[in-house]
Amino acid sequence: MSDVTLFGLPPSSYVRTARMICANKGVPHVLQPVDFRSADYRADHHPFARMPALQHGDVKLYEALAIGVYVDEAFDGPALQPGDPMGRAQMMQWISVVNDYIYGTVVGNCVSERFVKPMRGLEPDEAKIAEAVPVMAAQLDVIEAGLTGSYLCGEALTLADLFLAPVLHYLAATPEGGQLIPPRKHLETWLNRMRQTADFDEINAMGPG
Numbered sequence: 001m002s003d004v005t006l007f008g009l010p011p012s013s014y015v016r017t018a019r020m021i022c023a024n025k026g027v028p029h030v031l032q033p034v035d036f037r038s039a040d041y042r043a044d045h046h047p048f049a050r051m052p053a054l055q056h057g058d059v060k061l062y063e064a065l066a067i068g069v070y071v072d073e074a075f076d077g078p079a080l081q082p083g084d085p086m087g088r089a090q091m092m093q094w095i096s097v098v099n100d101y102i103y104g105t106v107v108g109n110c111v112s113e114r115f116v117k118p119m120r121g122l123e124p125d126e127a128k129i130a131e132a133v134p135v136m137a138a139q140l141d142v143i144e145a146g147l148t149g150s151y152l153c154g155e156a157l158t159l160a161d162l163f164l165a166p167v168l169h170y171l172a173a174t175p176e177g178g179q180l181i182p183p184r185k186h187l188e189t190w191l192n193r194m195r196q197t198a199d200f201d202e203i204n205a206m207g208p209g
């Protein structure tokens, strides 16, 4: 039995990424809900007050990519990183794309407006969402063009897919995603393929987690 603990809240897409990495590696984990703004959490797990963080014995890590590389390399199971330099660089490129471009637009400007604000009793900012639509369309076009195989880096599932999937699964549940995703057939097929991966439905359940 593994003793991996992930710290975070279930709706967080980066927590979902870390959980999907564990699930697809075949590493059991416990999800420990946190008050990510608390002084204790900052001191013990994440000095930047974000989620996820990981603890495995004496190992403590934060940042989803660091967690993903650790879980992939410290445990037996299917490799979640390409073995060749170009493949690995391509995987890192996609992860940077998710972190630096996709997450901010899709989660920051659309998903948060559609799901998080209403949960707090606030109205979504329709102008902000409308402004994000063409930006998301252009970003999704890049992914659509890049999806020449079954996964972002060819025929094997990698960490890159596990960074992107929770974000686009959220987007798909918005009216904007309902318009933007279906015409992009490679992307839609990929997302449906990702929905078949280990524990996807449990980890990516909609609604307040």
Ligand SMILES: N[C@@H](CCC(=O)N[C@@H](CS)C(=O)NCC(=O)O)C(=O)O
Binding pocket: 012, 013, 014, 015, 036, 049, 050, 051, 052, 062, 063, 064, 065
């Ligand atoms: N660079 C971090 C980003 C993590 C992150 O932004 N997580 C979000 C949840 S999806 C968070 O902690 N948000 C809390 C906040 O923004 O205050 C990583 O890769 O782990």
